[in-house]
Amino acid sequence: MEKKTLFDKIWDAHVVRSVPGGPDVFFIDKHFIHEVTSPVAFLNLEKRGVGVLYPERTIATPDHNVPTVDQDKTIKDKLSRMQVERLRENCEKHNIELHDLGSAHHGIVHVIGPELGVTQPGMTIVCGDSHTSTHGAFGAIAFGIGTSEVEMVFATQCIMQTKAKKMRITVDGELGNGVTSKDIILYIIAKISAAGATGYFVEYAGSAITSLSMEARMTICNMSIEMGARGGLIAPDETTFNYLKGKQYAPKGEDWDKAVAHWKTLKTDDGAVFDKEYHFDGNDIEPMITYGTNPGMGIKVRGFIPTTEGMEGSNKSSYLKSLDYMGFAPGEAIKGKKVDFVFVGSCTNGRIEDIRSVAAFVKGKHKADNITAWIVPGSREVEKMAHEEGLVKILEDAGFELRQPGCSACLAMNDDKIPSGKYAVSTSNRNFEGRQGPGARTLLASPLTVAAVAVTGEISDPRDVF
Amino acid sequence: MAYDKFNILKSTVVPLSSENVDTDQIIPARFLKATEREGFGDNLFRDWRYDVEGNPKKDFVLNDPTYSGKILLAGKNFGSGSSREHAVWALYDYGFRCVVSSFFADIFKNNCLNIGVLPVTISPEFAEVLFKAVEENPKTEVEIDIDQQTITLLSTGQQESFDINSYKKENMKNGFDDIDYLLNIKDEIITFTEQKV
Numbered sequence: 319m320e321k322k323t324l325f326d327k328i329w330d331a332h333v334v335r336s337v338p339g340g341p342d343v344f345f346i347d348k349h350f351i352h353e354v355t356s357p358v359a360f361l362n363l364e365k366r367g368v369g370v371l372y373p374e375r376t377i378a379t380p381d382h383n384v385p386t387v388d389q390d391k392t393i394k395d396k397l398s399r400m401q402v403e404r405l406r407e408n409c410e411k412h413n414i415e416l417h418d419l420g421s422a423h424h425g426i427v428h429v430i431g432p433e434l435g436v437t438q439p440g441m442t443i444v445c446g447d448s449h450t451s452t453h454g455a456f457g458a459i460a461f462g463i464g465t466s467e468v469e470m471v472f473a474t475q476c477i478m479q480t481k482a483k484k485m486r487i488t489v490d491g492e493l494g495n496g497v498t499s500k501d502i503i504l505y506i507i508a509k510i511s512a513a514g515a516t517g518y519f520v521e522y523a524g525s526a527i528t529s530l531s532m533e534a535r536m537t538i539c540n541m542s543i544e545m546g547a548r549g550g551l552i553a554p555d556e557t558t559f560n561y562l563k564g565k566q567y568a569p570k571g572e573d574w575d576k577a578v579a580h581w582k583t584l585k586t587d588d589g590a591v592f593d594k595e596y597h598f599d600g601n602d603i604e605p606m607i608t609y610g611t612n613p614g615m616g617i618k619v620r621g622f623i624p625t626t627e628g629m630e631g632s633n634k635s636s637y638l639k640s641l642d643y644m645g646f647a648p649g650e651a652i653k654g655k656k657v658d659f660v661f662v663g664s665c666t667n668g669r670i671e672d673i674r675s676v677a678a679f680v681k682g683k684h685k686a687d688n689i690t691a692w693i694v695p696g697s698r699e700v701e702k703m704a705h706e707e708g709l710v711k712i713l714e715d716a717g718f719e720l721r722q723p724g725c726s727a728c729l730a731m732n733d734d735k736i737p738s739g740k741y742a743v744s745t746s747n748r749n750f751e752g753r754q755g756p757g758a759r760t761l762l763a764s765p766l767t768v769a770a771v772a773v774t775g776e777i778s779d780p781r782d783v784f
Numbered sequence: 785m786a787y788d789k790f791n792i793l794k795s796t797v798v799p800l801s802s803e804n805v806d807t808d809q810i811i812p813a814r815f816l817k818a819t820e821r822e823g824f825g826d827n828l829f830r831d832w833r834y835d836v837e838g839n840p841k842k843d844f845v846l847n848d849p850t851y852s853g854k855i856l857l858a859g860k861n862f863g864s865g866s867s868r869e870h871a872v873w874a875l876y877d878y879g880f881r882c883v884v885s886s887f888f889a890d891i892f893k894n895n896c897l898n899i900g901v902l903p904v905t906i907s908p909e910f911a912e913v914l915f916k917a918v919e920e921n922p923k924t925e926v927e928i929d930i931d932q933q934t935i936t937l938l939s940t941g942q943q944e945s946f947d948i949n950s951y952k953k954e955n956m957k958n959g960f961d962d963i964d965y966l967l968n969i970k971d972e973i974i975t976f977t978e979q980k981v
Contacts, residue, residue, distance in 0.1 A: 334976045335969070340951025343966065345976060355868065357819040368967065372977070383817060397817035404819045448867040448891060464869035464895035466961065474966040474973050480949070482890075512804055513861040516890055546864060548890050612804050612864070632859055636803040729813040729866075738836070750808040750865060752831050 321590040323484050324553050325519050328459045328584070332442045334476060341478040347441040349376040349471045350427045351414070353401040354383060354731070355446030359469035360408045370412040370472045377436060378409050379417040381426045382447075383731040386694055386721035389419045398732065412472075425697020425723045428452040428665035432536065433699050435565025439554035439581040444471060449665045449747065451542040454551035455535035456558055457584050459519070461549040482548045483517050483593040486586075488524035491600030496781040498675070499534035500667060500745065500764035502526065503541040504606035504616045506598065512614030516546030518594065521586060526600030527552060532561040533671040540666045541747050544613035553585040605779050608749045608762040609652050611640040615749070617652060619767060619779040625649045643751055644759050645739075655777045657761075659742035660691045660768045661754070662718075664728040667745035668696030670703045672765040676718075677709040679769040679780065685717035686775025692734065693718045694726040718772070730755045743771045787900030789959040793882055794927045794938070796853035799918045800845055805858060806865035807892060811874045813866075824870055825877030846878075850922045857914055857926075858885040863892025872899045882928055884935065886911040897952050898961060904928060904935055910944045913937065930956055 322330070334343040356378070363370070370376065383398040393399035402419070409416040417423045423430050428449055431437045439457035444450060448462035467477045489502060507514075520542050527535070535552050542550030559578055562568045569577040608616045609623050617623065623641070625648040626634050641648060646655075662668070662676055673695065685691045693713055695701040701723055704710050710720055727734040728746035730753065736742040738757025745768050749760040761777070770780040815827040832844050840847040856875065862885040863871065872895045875883065881901060886908040888896075896903040906914075917924050917937055925938045930953060936943040948956070955961060966973070 334973055337951045337965075340949045343969065343973070345973070345980070354816050358821045361820060366963070366967075371970075371973075382813075395817075400819055401817055446867060446869075448865065462867035462891055464867055464872075464891065464898060466869060466895070466898035466963075470963050470966055473963055474970055475977065476966055476973055478951075478962045478965065512864060513887060513889070516861070516887070543865075543891075546861070546889060612806065632801045632803055635801075636859065639802065729808075731813045731816065748806075748808070748865060750806045752812055753808050756812070756831055756836065 321587040323586045323590045323592065324457060324521055324551060324584055325459065325484055326590070328440055328442065329481055337478070341480045343476050344479040345442065345476050346444050346471050347375065348436055348443045350431055350443070350445035350450070351376055351378045351468065352382055352427050352447065353380040353405040355465050356408065356468055357401060357404045359465050359472060362469050363472050368473045370414065372475050373413045375475060376414045376472070377417070377431070378405060378414050379424055379427050379430055380405055380419060382725045382729065384419060384724040385732050386724050386726050386734055389722045395732070422698055425699065426665045426668060426725055428540065429668060429696030429700065432456065432532070433697060435562055435568035438562065438568070438577070439558060440584050444477065448543045449540050451547070451549040452536050452540040452665055454539035454542065454549050455532060457551055457554035457581070459549060459551065462543065482519040485515055485518040485520045485547070485594045485596070486592045487520055487522050487596045487598070489522070489526040489598045489600050490524040491526055493526055493600050493603060496605055496766055496779070497603050498764040498766055499530050499537045501603055501606045502600070503538045504608065504613070504762065505603045507541065507545045507614050508606065508616035509598065510545055510596065512544060512612040513546045514614070515542070518547050520547045520550040522550055522552050528555060531671060532557060533669045536669070537666055541613065544747060554581045605764060605767050605781065607652060607743070607767060607777065609644060609646055611643055611749055611751050613747065613749060613762060615640065616762070619653060619777065621652065623648055623650045623652060653777050653779065656741065657689060657743050657771050657776055658740040659736050660689055660772045661694070661727045661742055661744040661746065662692070662765055662768055663694030663696065663726050664746035665696065665725070666747040667765050668694060668700065670700050672745060673700065673704050673709055674707070676765045676769045677712045679766060680716040680718070680773060681712050683716055683773050685772045688775045689772050691718040691772045692721060692727060694721045694734070695723050697723050727754050729753060730758070736760070743768050743777070787959055787961070790881065790900060790902055790930055790956040792927065792929050793854060794925055795855045796851070796923060797855045797857045797914065797918045797926050798845055798851045798853055799857045799915055801859045801915055803859040804861045804864055807863055807868050807871040808865055810863070810871040811868065816868060816870050821873055823877065824874035825879070828874040828878045854879060854881045855926055855928070856880045856883045857918060858883055860885065860887045860908070862888055864889040867891045867895070869895045869899065872896050872901050876901050884914065897956070900956065900959065902928065902930065902956060904946045906935060906944050906946060910942070913942060
C-alpha cells in the first residue's frame with residue numbers, strides 16, 4: 319500500500335477533481351471570515367448574481383481593525399466602522415454565523431475557532447488571513463487565501479490549488495527552563511530563513527513538539543507562514559482530543575467516539591517520503607528574539623547581531639537597510655538594549671496560557687518606568703478566564719494595561735500603534751517595517767521574554783530575571 | 785472578477801532590488817479599510833514612497849521619473865507575509881501588469897494569477913542581467929510572451945523561459961478566472977459534498 323503523509327491523507331480526501339496540467343479543485347470544510355478581506359468578495363458575489371453555497375460552513379468575526387477600548391460603543395473610525403457594519407450586513411443577508419463585538423465568543427478568528435471546537439482534525443480550513451496556519455495544530459490543512467479565493471469559497475466551497483511539496487521538521491529533546499514554543503518556532507525560522515519553506519506544507523514532529531499543549535502547538539503552526547510555508551500541521555493525539563472534548567462544536571456521544579477513531583488514523587505512515595526534512599535538537603534552543611525586519615532575523619537573547627561577513631550585493635544592502643531601520647549595528651549584543659513598549663497578544667500568543675505565563679512571572683513585580691505595557695486577550699473567553707483566575711489583577715498591579723480582544727498592535731490597523739522610532743518587544747508574529755505603526759521598531763519574542771523586558775525595561779533573558 | 789487578457793507585454797521596467805519585500809510594505813495595513821476594490825494604487829509602497837507629511841521621498845524608485853513601465857522587476861522573496869490580495873490590487877491599480885523576480889512568496893503569487901498580474905520567475909543570474917541593463921539604460925525594454933513562456937531583454941536578445949501551468953496560462957490569455965471554472969462544475973461539487981457528509 320502507498321505510504322502517505324498526514325498532509326497527503328487530508329489533501330487527497332478533499333480533491334473534487336484535478337484539472338489536467340493545472341491545480342486541484344479543493345474542497346473546504348470550514349471557512350473563517352473577518353471584516354477586512356471579505357467585503358470585496360461579497361460585493362463581487364453580488365455582481366455575479368451568485369449566493370453563498372453552504373453558509374453553515376462559514377463563521378465570521380470582526381477582529382483586524384476593531385478598537386480594543388469601548389467596544390460597547392460605536393466605532394469612532396469611520397472606515398473601520400463601515401467594514402464592521404458591512405460584515406454584519408453580509409452575514410445577516412447570507413445567513414452566516416457571526417461572533418460580533420461584545421458577544422461571548424468574539425475574538426481573533428484564529429483564537430475563537432479552536433476555542434469553539436470548530437477546528438477539528440482532518441479538516442480543510444481557509445481564511446483570508448495568512449495566520450490561518452494556526453489551525454494546523456489540530457492536524458488540519460489550514461492556510462491563508464486571497465479575497466478572490468474567499469469569493470470562490472462562498473460561491474462553490476472550493477478553491478483551485480496546486481498541492482504543495484511536503485516538508486517535515488522534527489524537533490527532539492527536552493526544552494530548557496525559560497524556553498517556550500515561541501522560541502522553538504523563532505529558532506526554526508532563524509535556521510531556515512524567512513523564505514526557507516516557500517512552496518512547502520510543513521509537518522512538525524518529534525518529542526519536543528508532541529510534549530507541547532495545544533496552545534503551544536498553535537503558536538508554532540501559526541508562524542509557519544513566516545518561513546514562507548503555506549501552512550504547518552501536527553498529527554492529532556490525546557492532547558488534541560482532550561482539548562476538543564466538550565467544546566461547543568465538537569462531536570458528542572457516539573459521534574465523538576467515531577470521530578476519535580477516525581482522527582487516530584490521521585498520522586504519517588512509517589516510510590512515507592517528504593520532499594525535504596530538517597532535524598533540530600530541542601536542547602539547543604534558548605530564549606530567542608528578532609533584531610531585524612523579517613522573522614528569519616532571529617538570535618538567542620544572549621546572542622549577537624550577525625556581521626555582514628560573507629554577504630554581498632543586494633543581500634548585504636537589504637541586510638544593512640534592515641539594521642538601519644532598527645537602529646542596530648552588525649556585531650552588537652542585543653541584550654541590554656532599551657525598550658519602550660511591550661505587547662502581549664495576537665493570534666500567535668494571545669491565549670490564556672500566554673497570559674498565565676506572563677502573570678506568573680510579573681506577580682509581585684512592577685514594569686519598568688520607561689515601558690508602556692499592553693496586554694490584549696485573543697478573545698472574550700480568554701479575557702473572562704483572565705479575570706476569573708485573578709490574572710488581570712496581578713497584571714494591573716504590575717502596571718500592565720489590559721485591553722479588549724482583537725488583533726490590535728500586531729498589525730496596528732486600529733489606534734494601538736507603536737510611535738515612530740520606538741522599540742516594542744512583542745509576542746506577535748511580524749517585525750516588518752511599520753508593522754506596528756509607521757516607523758515602529760518591533761522585536762519578536764516569547765511571552766516570558768516579554769515579561770522579563772517589561773520588568774527590566776531592556777532586552778533581557780527571562781532566565782536571568784526571575 | 786474577470787480581468788484584461790494577457791498576451792504579449794512589451795514595456796520598460798521599474799527596478800526594486802530590495803529582498804524580502806513583504807506585503808505590509810506593498811500596502812500597509814492601515815490602508816486596508818476599504819469595502820470596495822478602488823484606489824489602492826495611491827497607497828502602493830506608501831511608507832517607502834511618502835514621508836510622514838505625505839511628501840514623496842526622492843530616493844524611492846516610484847518617485848524617480850527616470851523609471852516607468854508596466855513591469856516591476858523585484859528582488860528575491862517578493863510578496864512575503866500577509867495574504868492580503870490588496871497588495872496585488874495596489875500593483876494592478878498603479879499600472880503594473882507583470883512582476884518579475886527570482887523568487888516569489890506563495891500566496892502572493894497565487895493572488896497575482898487570480899487578479900491578472902503575471903508573476904514571472906527567472907533565474908537569479910538573469911535577474912542580475914536585467915537589473916544591470918535597466919540601471920545602464922532606464923529606457924531598455926523587456927518583452928514577455930505568455931504563449932511562448934519567454935521573457936526577453938530586447939536590447940541584447942537575451943532570453944529565458946518561465947513556468948506557468950497550462951490552466952492558468954489559458955486563464956491569463958483569455959481573462960477568465962477560477963470562479964468561472966468552479967461555477968461550471970457546481971453540480972459535481974454538490975455531489976462531492978453530499979457523499980462526503
